[in-house]
Amino acid sequence: MMSSATLIRRAAPVLACIGLLAVWQVASLALKNDSFPTAIDAIRAIPDILGDKESLINILASLRRMAIGFGVAVLVSIPLGLLMGRSRSVAAFFNPLLMVIYPVPKAALMPIIMLWLGVGDVTKTLVIFLGVSLPVIYHSFEGAKAVEEKMLWSGAAMGLSPARRLVRIVLPAALPEILTGCRTGLVLALITMITSEMIARQSGAGNILFNALDMGQYDTVFAMIIIVGAMGICLDAIFERVRARLVRWSEPQFDMPLSFS
Amino acid sequence: MTRLLSANVFLGIAPIVLVIALWQGLVSFGFAPAVLLPPPGFVFSRLLQQLVTWTFQQEIAATLIRLFAGFAIAVVLGVSIGIAAAANPAINAVVRPIVRVLAPLPKVALYPALLLLLGFGHGSKITLVAADALFPILLSTYYGASTVEQKLIWSAMAAGTPRYEILFKVVLPAAMPSILTGCRIGLVISCIVVFLAEMITSTDGLGHALVTAARTFQAVDMFVPLITISLLGLILNGLLGALRSYLLRGFPEA
Amino acid sequence: QQTIRVGWTIPAEESKYWMMRRPAEFPSIGKTYNIEWTQFQGTAPMTQALAAGALDCATQAPLSLANGVVGGNLKAYIVAQHVFEKPGGFSVYWAVMDDSPIKTIADLKGKTVGISVIGGGTQGPFNLLLKQNGVDPTKDIKLVEVGFAVSEDALRQGRVDAVNMNQPFAARAEAKGGTRKLFSLSQAMPNIVHILEACRADFVDKNPELVKTYVRDITSGMKKALANREETLKVVNEVLKAPLPVLETYLLKDNDFGRDPGAAPNFPAIQKMLDIYAETGMLPKLDVAQFKHPTIVAPLQ
């Protein structure tokens, strides 16, 4: 037996997707604009892409880069962010540096990056890495800053070294915030996975998309957008599961988000 | 206190100086040809020259307008949607899946469509900036707002605060640390995207200056906008940091 | 076995598309040497990639290549040519709506005009034509960058008053109707060379045999492309993902660009273009001879 509330909750994502597509369909019909095809046209183009072996290889190649970029970024950013959060000097050291580096559009640095790293996987993975690391670093940073001091004191009194305190106390205590960063990072990973292939393309999902864009094949462009959106939903769903597992202890105790209903 | 402050400033400048030194090193020891990577000295002196020229100031102004407008829209939308989604289960049920679908879309791919809808002026670029900066802010706000200590809300309700006002009086300030983190990320993304938009359809702005210089291989002129956006990022973040320590002065972590 | 890193772009490099898609048709590809293909958005990033040494050979436009030489210390040889504007064939043109009040180039004054790439290869002849008709390209018009793919839409939506058209988009727009040609580049000069193949000089000097083989393959690729239109359509369709019916309307027909049967670069035409660029102030004066390798140049058998 499913209560009607759960039924609605389960159905909501589907309804929302259908709603989005409907809005899109209506908007595109109203605008009558070649570069904005109807939802139906775009959906029709999906089987062509997914049926093509080469396209699938392309998409998988992109996903692989994304996975590597995301993984490395998370592994590097969390410790850095936590260190920055717990040590004023580390924060003072890195903060301005990051703020100088991050706003520079990677696309503009392509020539120099190409010079050292070529045009292959390394460059693109680096771009994904930079995209993901931004939110992860800053959420870890703020999360670590907000850890209740007395918890750390308790740890210190148990004889934990600063390094172990970082791992055994700051990390779990800041985990909800860190995961928020990872969630944003996941979103940015997908975006940068595509955009990293805008200028120099070898094989990848972005390659398909931007080629279609250059050729004015808008139904393919939007079909790719749908595919990326679908990937987003899947990755997000997986992520939410992991999150729910990791931070069950932090969930609000009383049912509704703000007990508002 | 002031000693501590200046020590921190020194710590902050040190790595930037190091980066510039590394840059100089790369040029001097021939790891990169000067046509791709001009020596920093040239770039900075050109920057100073440019900064006083009217045309360059106009480019900066164009970029800044787009940056601020886009970022401001993203903040307003992101914070309000995020809080609404955390507060109301009905809105939550609608917003969550939509965010899941829309957030990871590469917005650049929509740029051509935006151009046709909104033209080549500010409109399309501001929209692109807002669209890209929106989701980090929205997600942070949502998570921040949905983990607000329940008893704070209870206290306010018991004091007779109407429901919708609780959003402004309790949820918003209590989620402020998280919101500001989202804003910081959104701001950086805004910087990147405004540039990207100006590079793709280059009419004016710093991105345009960069692209024209890049096409004609004027490396020094190409780096001037890059350094400018870097400095802008640094300055804007400094301002955001100051705002943050003001807004969060009551919070333990501030 | 050596590898050559090649940059390419879309939409008009049929001989390279053949090499990519039908390597078995070429005796040496994959056997005596390998090609590492990287696609770029436009020729300018490829110039940067060449200058950075990230590519060995790449598709270039005369202007981007010249820019690389002047500003980027690039030394390169033009080894082949892909497409040019043959008399009577397709020439990049600026279109306006049928009912537009703009009848002559002079009418463009005060209008918004789209161009695919500001400072790109087409702008030299474009500027020249405007100047000839009393329009100052920097002051009298508002120039905006509109990629070929969206130019038709931008025009129809009224975002621009005039915009440049290129194949295959021109064919599509013409099929739909409602637009007319205002002027074309061929009015500025005939035989405009749009894209050619260039290789880094240091790479050529180090690996003359390898490049020779590569140029030989380009030559034979061009031959195959011209000889077998049916198959070429398929190849182009695979690469561009543009539907066959659209390609059918123009590809390798009279309303297409011209292709030299041996992919031979037309150095005098290129020189003329460089002169125009110099005249319009886009470049200092350049001599095309510096791009000429004594032996390695298409056609090679």
Next chain:
Amino acid sequence: MTVVPARSSEWVRPVRSQEPASAIIEIDRVSQVFQTSARKDHVALSDISLTIEEGAFVSILGPSGCGKSTLLYIVGGFVSPTSGSAKIKGHAITRPGPDRGPVFQEFALFPWKTVLGNVMYGPRQQGVRAAEAEAQSLALIEMVGLKGYESFYPKELSGGMKQRVALARTLAYHPEVLLMDEPFGALDAHTRTRLQNDLLNIWERDRKTVLFVTHSVDEAVFLSDKVVMMSKSPGRIREVIDIDLPRPRRRNELLLDPRYQKYIVDIERMFDESDEAGQAS
């Protein structure tokens, strides 16, 4: 263990018995079951019935974890009980309202507001003009002994100071019913005595109803008209005791009053018994 339904105890307020006492809060067979993270059901309250007359001062005593706070949350309208119903003035309690002012065990001060800002929050919500609200709040802050700390943020206060701010914050908006969860728990004996007196004064003056959780038996006896004794696992009402001592009460006088001492001893003994029973089981 006998559950004495409050309804049946015909209780009359000792000093202000001129008018007939009417029930302001009625709790009827309320149970609260929590689901723990380990997916087990945990019964916090079981079948609680209690009636509180208007203007009464009722204390709740009970072992740690017996559900006192939970009961207060239910009366406050913050959580709805798993079963049973709670009513205020005959209306079902569905949400919090400014008629019931809670003082939480964890204080729940707004970290972004200063001491003054926290205390002023309630009156400002009620539409009191800023100047007036400030004057009232300053008086309350002085009453709880925090004069000079108006501009401090909660993070800069000691535990007992936070508790006093929480108390002042709730008193500031004059709720009819006060729901106080160990409001003096973190205070030293002195401050505690002073605030007990202040609270009694306010109560006498404004005819408030107070539901007061405490761990101190003599505090309960000293302050209350009625003491509710709870027992644990699951939380039940064990006994409801009317405290029949004259008002106004002075501590010095009461200390010499044998009835006062007897109440204390009786209640302590009752807990002893339950404790032994609990340990035996």
Next chain:
Amino acid sequence: MTVVPARSSEWVRPVRSQEPASAIIEIDRVSQVFQTSARKDHVALSDISLTIEEGAFVSILGPSGCGKSTLLYIVGGFVSPTSGSAKIKGHAITRPGPDRGPVFQEFALFPWKTVLGNVMYGPRQQGVRAAEAEAQSLALIEMVGLKGYESFYPKELSGGMKQRVALARTLAYHPEVLLMDEPFGALDAHTRTRLQNDLLNIWERDRKTVLFVTHSVDEAVFLSDKVVMMSKSPGRIREVIDIDLPRPRRRNELLLDPRYQKYIVDIERMFDESDEAGQAS
């Protein structure tokens, strides 16, 4: 107001006076000044000197906000004093260490760990094997009366239950010195008495040193060898009183002991005086 430097009070432990008592903690003219957000200096502790002998049970009594917690933080090595020095066994205290176990007023449990996880945390850090740590922890959890709640997360506990977990967590890793900040403040009289006895037993058995902040005068007298009375604004030591009562102490016996009552009355009177002085000023 007289500050009695601890050094001068030649204090001898009443029951275990066989060996000469040696100072384990020496606090020498410690002051603590906080900068508030309003950029004002706030003196929390002023010129505190105190010596604590090894194995002593020392209670700190004082009005809310007088700096008791701050003093504990300094001894714990969590904050360093603005001036003055604190030493443990002759070495300056610069950092926290497993020799000093704090029980914080705010509990500071690890929210991501269950009750068992919290209690086991210390022993596991000290390298105790998992099975052994678990057995010890379960015993402690039972001692503090939380059997059956091992798998609960802190957010699912009541205030008093959290406090008991915090206590168990610190006891679990056997620190030599216990720094307890109102560890029984949120407990009902019963649980409190039981835990007082348990704490005394542990103290007797393991020869720990205890620094114990409390608001209850009789708790202080019942448990301590020495009671430190503090006064407020700025926080100073007002008096140090040796409690010369025989050990082991039984509450029932003590209640009948006139000396016990006298200590309580004396201490309360001293606070009364200071309070009047405070109010007069």
